[in-house]
Amino acid sequence: MNLKGKKLLVTGADGFIGSHLTEELVRSGYDVRAFMYYNSFNSWGWLDHSHPEVKQKIEVFLGDIRDPHGVKEAMKDCDIVFHLAALIAIPYSYHSPDTYIDTNIKGTLNVLQAARELGVEKVVHTSTSEVYGTAKYVPISENHPLQGQSPYAASKIGADQLALSFYYSFSTPVSIIRPFNTYGPRQSARAVIPTIISQIATGERKIKLGHLSPTRDFNYIQDTVRGFMEVAQSERTNGEVVNIGSDFEVSIGETVETIAEVMEVDIDIETDPQRMRPKKSEVERLWADITKAKKLFRWQPKYGGKAGFKQGIKETAEWFSHPDHLNQYKADRYNI
Incomplete structure (x- = not known):
């Protein structure tokens, strides 16, 4: 059509x-x-x-x-x-x-x-x-x-x-x-990738997160x-x-490492109980x-695989790191 x-x-x-x-x-x-x-x-x-x-x-x-x-x-x-x-x-x-x-x-x-x-x-x-x-x-x-x-x-x-x-x-x-799991510029900070990037972009080095073991297929x-x-x-x-x-599976823990690498920072991860789903509600694994x-x-991802994921993270981090964009987020607060 x-x-x-x-x-x-x-x-x-x-x-x-x-x-x-x-x-x-x-x-x-x-x-x-x-x-x-x-x-x-x-x-x-x-x-x-x-x-x-x-x-x-x-x-x-x-x-x-x-x-x-x-x-x-x-x-x-x-x-x-x-x-x-x-x-x-x-x-x-x-x-x-x-x-x-x-x-x-x-x-x-x-x-x-x-x-x-x-x-x-x-x-x-x-x-x-x-x-x-x-x-x-x-x-x-x-x-x-x-x-x-x-x-x-x-x-x-x-x-x-x-x-x-x-x-x-x-x-x-x-x-x-x-x-x-779609990610990129403008995504709400309730999602994990903007949560990590926005905390780092505001100067935080102790990053508050929930479970690190679940895997996702980030698109x-x-x-x-x-x-x-x-x-x-x-x-x-x-x-x-x-x-x-x-068509690429990556854990939340590996996602944090990729973001830290792209943004060229050393970080520590702090478990925040309010960011953790109830045990039976957590989706442990997703891969499309x-x-x-x-x-x-004949659709296929241009940002597929590890290299594509890293490029997507780079573009997302650049957008969030711009002061005009970052100011629209409350990185110091957990947003449900």
Whole structure:
């Protein structure tokens, strides 16, 4: 599917991945409407920091993904919907699980209902590698069992299954992209890589962290954005779930060492109990099988493997270390 001449909607456009995706779509010459969470400050989130030429070309819709009327209004005249709006912080899902059900499941239902009623050509629904829980085998294929080891993961499993149900029940053209741990500029400090980098960038040498043994498949933001665009354009992804990852497994401990090496500092690690997930909730191992993405639309990571990971860390650290960017973070406080 050629996106040229199509009207594209990005929900969650004010967030980390959503802002990068929105900018790349605009730079590619596409007609983009950005759905962002309403606030009285008229803030566009990270899109406030976009280049003026990009901001001028974005059509902004402020609303709430939990409101079916507003969602349908935002989707009118749109051909393709990239649905990213969600609550994503795992620790906060322990604190307020009800909000995750409303936002992640009910919000997704609102998008699907509107897509069905309006005849939208395609919905790209955003999943997460957290739905797999601790790997039963690696690399993890799309057929891996789903395990809700946190309220967040459970809400995303529910949203994913709802999306697939609309494809099977009503032939709603839905594709599910399942990114593994995306990182890069603008990511919230609740995530481990920005947590480490922001602490170092502010001069800390005793870095507070939780468990160091779990492994992750970290995927650089540019690769994730390309994955979204490829899924949207592929005619073969309707009704499919597709992993997007770096095909590289690294522990949190090794990640700390890589960041320290790139930032040229010596650090000590201090275990912070409040940063540790409950034992049975911790996802111990994630490593993506990306065979399906390669097969369906020949996607593969540009930042894959150890060298690619190190380059992605370098670019991320450079962004966070800029004073204008670092000042937007509270590195001395734990953000759930």
